[in-house]
Amino acid sequence: MKNDTSTSIHESLVPHYQAIIKNLGEDPQREGLVDTPVRAAKAMEFLTQGYRQDLDTLVNGAVFTSDTDELVIVKDIELYSMCEHHLLPFIGKCHIGYLPKGKVLGLSKFARITDMFARRLQIQELLTKQIAEAVQEVTGAAGVAVVVEARHLCMMMRGVEKQNSMMRTSVMLGQLRESATTRQEFLKLID
Structure with a gap:
């Protein structure tokens, strides 16, 4: 279920994933990690999409x-x-x-x-x-x-x-x- 806040949810998570990578001792600018914060944020948004769903809409009659x-x-x-x-x-x-x-x-x-x-x-x-x-x-x-x-x-x-x-x-x-x-x-x- 798409939600208008979808873009802002994953965008707001990106800096947190960058900080996690950095605090683990990795370089967030390393080639393999540059896009990881965006991918991780999008994955977390998908994995928690149940928060943005409701029973009535889901059952749809x-x-x-x-x-x-x-x-x-x-x-x-x-x-x-x-x-x-x-x-x-x-x-x-x-x-x-x-x-x-x-x-x-x-x-x-x-x-x-x-x-x-x-x-x-x-x-x-x-x-x-x-x-x-x-x-x-x-x-x-x-x-x-x-x-x-x-x-x-x-x-x-x-x-x-x-x-x-x-x-x-x-x-x-x-x-x-x-x-x-x-x-x-x-x-x-x-x-």
């Missing part, structure tokens, strides 16, 4: 009347986010299930909702909750379940350096929280 009331699951939605503690990526997938109650959501909107919240500085626990609550808000579903599985570069390439660690978070709302049978059906279907 793609909620449709339906008499379907069985569990609907969209799984393996890729996600890329940024750890708010270290500004390093975490990468994974999101599984969303919901029990429609008179309305269904256009398929691509699940990926767009996931991206809107993932493209912010985040912690995985909050990301999972935000996605679940947004799906609930848009669909008015009888129940919503979201599971996010991700690998965090802040844990893999620094600190404890555990390469095979993976974090899994879940949020269950409505009937998917209240009914163990329905919850188990969702969890079985995403495995």
